Amino acid sequence: MSDQREPSVVSGKSFTAVAINCAAKAGEWIKTKLGNYNRLDTKYSSHDLVTEVDKGSEQLIKKLVLTHFPHHSFLGEEGVEPGPEASAQALADKSEAEYLWIVDPIDGTTNFVHGFPFFVVSIALAYKGEVIVGVVYDPMKDELFLAEKGKGAYVSGKRMQVSKEETLSSSLIATGFPADHLYALPLNLKGIQALAPQVRNLRSSGSAALHMAYVAAGRLTGFWEIGLNSWDLAAGSLLVQESGGIVTDTQGKSYHLGVRNVAASNGLMHEPFLKALAVAEATE
Incomplete structure (x- = not known):
């Protein structure tokens, strides 16, 4: 057995x-491309944006990864057709991959387009379906969030630990405003309406990967959102877990690459967090 595992x-x-x-x-x-993109298109909805910079970033990452690891598989947002069905199918098509790189080349494209400085590069490596490396990089703040399975998580070289709030009333929670206006957005708005009076405050930066990194760093107590994809969550899930937090779906089931409705927290207030969403019927 040890001989088989040694290369990894x-x-x-x-x-x-x-x-x-x-x-x-x-x-x-x-x-370098901030405020200098040439083409803006929409994908799944008018709120789901893409530029040539997203595509260029993904190609740059894919080329570098496959130069080093030509036999690894690669799943990037810009290589997948828009919509939840296509996203789920793209992940299913890679389910047998031993090593799978999961990449969001710009998480927070709307922010990038408007010059709002909250967007990141998210890169994860999964081994047989389990994330073993997660990196989220914020170029505007030059902050690198890094986790390796079993080895902890770090931001700019400093060990991260989740926050210590034990109650909803003392928690700072983040969420997003999904591009899917028929299914995900109404559910998220129900959750916002239910949680806003119960927590210290709510935030939304417009980047799920950055929210997850901030939970890991103790800057947020928790984060939830409906209708995300594997590339939004894979790297951040490991960051949170390796910082001592918990990542589940919104019904409390363990995180896996197929999770689309996510809840991440410091763990201490995870149960009342999920209960509040359930009472509001905002979990799926």
Whole structure:
């Protein structure tokens, strides 16, 4: 058994080094394009934006990854047709992959388009369906959030730990406003209406990966959102878990790559957090 596992262990550091290098290079390039993109298109809805910078960032990352690991599989947002069905199918098509890189080349494209400085590069590596490396890079703040399975999580080299709030009333919670206006947005708005009076306050930066990183860093107590994709969550899920937090779906089931309705928290207030969403019928 040990002989079979040794290659994965030996190459673990290089996996992480490549993920960091890809995120840094893509982030640096994205930053140079702020306010300087040429083409803006919509995808699933008028609120689901894409530019040539998203596509260029993904190509840059994919080329670097496959240069180092040509036999690995790659799943990037811009290589998938818009819509939840296509996203689920794209992930299913890669379900047999031993090593799968899961990439959101710009999480927070709407922010990028408007020059609102909250967008990140999100890169995860899953081994047989389990995330083993997660990197979220914020180029505007030059903050790198990094986690390796079983080795903890760090921001700019400093060990991260989730916050210590034990109640909803003392919690700062984040969510988003989904592009899917028929299903996801109404549910999220029901959750917002229910939670707003119960928590210290709510925030929305417009980037799920950044929200997850902030939960890991103790800057947010929790985060939930309906209708996300594997590339929004994979890296952030490991960041939260390796910082001592909990990631489940909105019904409390364990996180896996197929989760679309997510709840992440410091763990201490996870149960009342989920209960509040359930009472509001805002979980699925």
